[in-house]
Amino acid sequence: MSSIKKVAIIGTGVIGAGWIIRCLAHNKIVYAFDKDLELKKNLLSEIKRTWPFVKKLFNKKKLNLNNFHFFTSIEQTLKDADFIQECATENYSLKTKLMSTIGKYAKSTSIIASSSSGLLPTRIYSKCKNPERGIIGHPFNPVYLLPAVEIVPGKRTSKKNLNLAKKFYKSISMNPIMVKNELPGYLSDRLQEALWREGLHIINEGYATTEELDRAIEDGPGLRWSLMGTFLTFHLAGGKTGMKHMLEQFGPALKLPWTKLKAPKLSKKLSSRLISGTVKQAKGKSVAMISNIRDQYLVDIQKLRKKYEKKLR
Numbered sequence: 001m002s003s004i005k006k007v008a009i010i011g012t013g014v015i016g017a018g019w020i021i022r023c024l025a026h027n028k029i030v031y032a033f034d035k036d037l038e039l040k041k042n043l044l045s046e047i048k049r050t051w052p053f054v055k056k057l058f059n060k061k062k063l064n065l066n067n068f069h070f071f072t073s074i075e076q077t078l079k080d081a082d083f084i085q086e087c088a089t090e091n092y093s094l095k096t097k098l099m100s101t102i103g104k105y106a107k108s109t110s111i112i113a114s115s116s117s118g119l120l121p122t123r124i125y126s127k128c129k130n131p132e133r134g135i136i137g138h139p140f141n142p143v144y145l146l147p148a149v150e151i152v153p154g155k156r157t158s159k160k161n162l163n164l165a166k167k168f169y170k171s172i173s174m175n176p177i178m179v180k181n182e183l184p185g186y187l188s189d190r191l192q193e194a195l196w197r198e199g200l201h202i203i204n205e206g207y208a209t210t211e212e213l214d215r216a217i218e219d220g221p222g223l224r225w226s227l228m229g230t231f232l233t234f235h236l237a238g239g240k241t242g243m244k245h246m247l248e249q250f251g252p253a254l255k256l257p258w259t260k261l262k263a264p265k266l267s268k269k270l271s272s273r274l275i276s277g278t279v280k281q282a283k284g285k286s287v288a289m290i291s292n293i294r295d296q297y298l299v300d301i302q303k304l305r306k307k308y309e310k311k312l313r
């Protein structure tokens, strides 16, 4: 069991809101910081939108909003916090500066985690007091429903704090992935980014629309990925002898020019294809409407997945 009760969330955009909702659902006391009091309104409406899904996934009865406190003073937000989850804009200089401020006002024993999607923790915590408590805790959107969180140490992070962070994330029903050493993009985003970059090339070269590429994933690899990753999937693709035959058959394809990996230039033409393509895919539905459909699906699929996961792990 984690002894961490009071959590500070710094930055209340998409990811900050997700952490707030997940922490509230697990009876943590949440102190949230953002620059503008106006943002509290968005936050409350996002909590209201997501609660029915969160409640169902975690079998919760009541949301206790008395545990939620919003501040526009960072000092006040950090005062009593045992665990700090930073969720500000992805940018090295902004995060490095912010971690220096957080280090100054936080209790010396509190753990500091950054939600960064791929920045190196050693650099982010280079100006932070007690960098041995600084980690990356990289979640996935929507944080309130997806269990994955990558814990990445910096060069100066202590083992003790990594373990405390692991315990904390488990106490809010997450499945931490312990990354051995820092690397740009960590594990999952390195994989996601490769797919994204290839997709951008295909769209840029005019071979497919955003919708066609999404369908290529949704009806094929995507359905399998929610149960097993690429390696076990490819083991099955090799027939009776598994990965051995898979490598014999598809190994030579590794030499063919199937992938480009280096991202194409995000030109006006490419940006406009991505934006108009996804607007067309949305078919007039707002982001909140599509999020509701996704969230219901994620609750249902995770309940179903539990049954099958047990047989594999």
Ligand SMILES: NC(=O)c1ccc[n+]([C@@H]2O[C@H](COP(=O)([O-])OP(=O)(O)OC[C@H]3O[C@@H](n4cnc5c(N)ncnc54)[C@H](O)[C@@H]3O)[C@@H](O)[C@H]2O)c1
Pocket: 010, 011, 012, 013, 014, 015, 016, 033, 034, 035, 039, 086, 087, 088, 089, 090, 091, 094, 098, 115, 116, 117, 118, 138, 139, 140, 141
């Ligand atoms: N969006 C995703 O899918 C996703 C997934 C995983 C991780 N992340 C990571 O989470 C972090 C936040 O991303 P997001 O998508 O929520 O961004 P966002 O733009 O939705 O929100 C960023 C928030 O940070 C606040 N902010 C900006 N500067 C600040 C500062 N100096 N101090 C405190 N708050 C500040 C903004 O007011 C805003 O509310 C990033 O590091 C990102 O890489 C994002």
